[in-house]
Amino acid sequence: MIASASTLDQAYRVAVEAALEAGRILRWHFQRGLEIRHKGEIDLVTEADVAAERAALSRIQGVFPEHAVLAEESGEMDRASPWLWVVDPLDGTTNFAHGFPVFSVSIALLHEGQRVLGVVYDVMRDELFTARRGEGAFLNGRPIRVTRTPRLEDALLVTGFPYDRQESPLDNTREFVALLRRCHGVLRVGSAALDLASVAAGRLDGYWEFRLSPWDLAAGALLVEEAGGRVTTPQGDPLPPLGTDIVATNGLIHAELLEVLSACRAGLSKR
Numbered sequence: 116m117i118a119s120a121s122t123l124d125q126a127y128r129v130a131v132e133a134a135l136e137a138g139r140i141l142r143w144h145f146q147r148g149l150e151i152r153h154k155g156e157i158d159l160v161t162e163a164d165v166a167a168e169r170a171a172l173s174r175i176q177g178v179f180p181e182h183a184v185l186a187e188e189s190g191e192m193d194r195a196s197p198w199l200w201v202v203d204p205l206d207g208t209t210n211f212a213h214g215f216p217v218f219s220v221s222i223a224l225l226h227e228g229q230r231v232l233g234v235v236y237d238v239m240r241d242e243l244f245t246a247r248r249g250e251g252a253f254l255n256g257r258p259i260r261v262t263r264t265p266r267l268e269d270a271l272l273v274t275g276f277p278y279d280r281q282e283s284p285l286d287n288t289r290e291f292v293a294l295l296r297r298c299h300g301v302l303r304v305g306s307a308a309l310d311l312a313s314v315a316a317g318r319l320d321g322y323w324e325f326r327l328s329p330w331d332l333a334a335g336a337l338l339v340e341e342a343g344g345r346v347t348t349p350q351g352d353p354l355p356p357l358g359t360d361i362v363a364t365n366g367l368i369h370a371e372l373l374e375v376l377s378a379c380r381a382g383l384s385k386r
Contacts, residue, residue: 125178126232127247130222133174134236134243137167137204137220141238145211145218160205160212164188168204171222175200185357187330199225201357203330207306221308223333228356233334233341235308244312244338252315252342259316261344261365267294267375270320270368273302273310277326287325290379294323297375311335314363315342321364321372323349329357339363349376 144163168188175184179198186202200222205211207218216239224232235244244259246252252259264270272294276287295301302319304310307327313319315338336346336354345366346354351373354361364372 123231123247126224127245129174129178130224130232130234131243131245133171133202134220134222134234136174137171138236138238140167140170141205141211141218141220145214145216145239148214160208163211164205164208167220168202171202171204171220175202175222185330187328197227201225201330201333203308203328206308206331207304210305215305217305217309219306219308219312221330221334223330223337225333225356230333230337230340230356233337235312235334235338237309237312242312244315246315246334246338246341248337248341250341252338254312254316259342261314261339261342262317262320263367264320264365265367267298267368267371270298270364271300271302272298272321272323272372273304273313273319274322275303275305275307275310275324275327285325289382290323290376293375293379294372297371307331308335311339311363314344314365315339317342317365321362321368323362323372323376325349325360327359327361329359332358332361336361336363345369347373349373349380 141163165188168186181196182198182200183196184200203221205218206221211218218238220236222234223230231248233246242254244254310322312335314322339346344364346363348354349360349362362372
């Protein structure tokens, strides 16, 4: 079944409204938290996260009560629907907890397993990234494109590290060091959704990360694709609808980046 244009038009408006409303709530809690942080970072973040998700889902479900939802705090609402909203009300929790003003709201819509709509809102910079399948990617309404950097050695990359990196050998440090030696630089921003948005906007050339959650990636992956980039798994396969391991680049450096990651996996398997 093909998604109707009228449904997508309405869904786009709802997604933008939901992201902006969630962002306003996060911004209020963040600014308030800077004054009362001694009361406990965990409670502060939980309160903000839950309030932002509640506001976003209220917007979405008020218009599309029959749609299924996969959200970080509330989990999946099991409905027999071809539509699935994937919502992360606060991507960049650690940054938020430490008073570092880099975090986002991420909202994606899937139709029969295909990403068709993505919105990422950079709360403190007031930057709204949007994409609809087949219609391009935009930043505050202006078209964006990936870079034309042709070689890995000239690329600026970004990545992240899993929460269980102290216990698991799959901690991304081997890959980080290998790529740091091969490219112009590697950043760690702390929000997967903003990492992907930055690749889409041509601010960064590539991104990789492992063992994320689907809500971290769904919207940003579509942004990169619609901005002319390439998105795959670390093995080079198409990213599943609810994938958790990702490589996203301008396309030109993709093969080189995959080659380095493959070499790291081979080295790890020999240990």
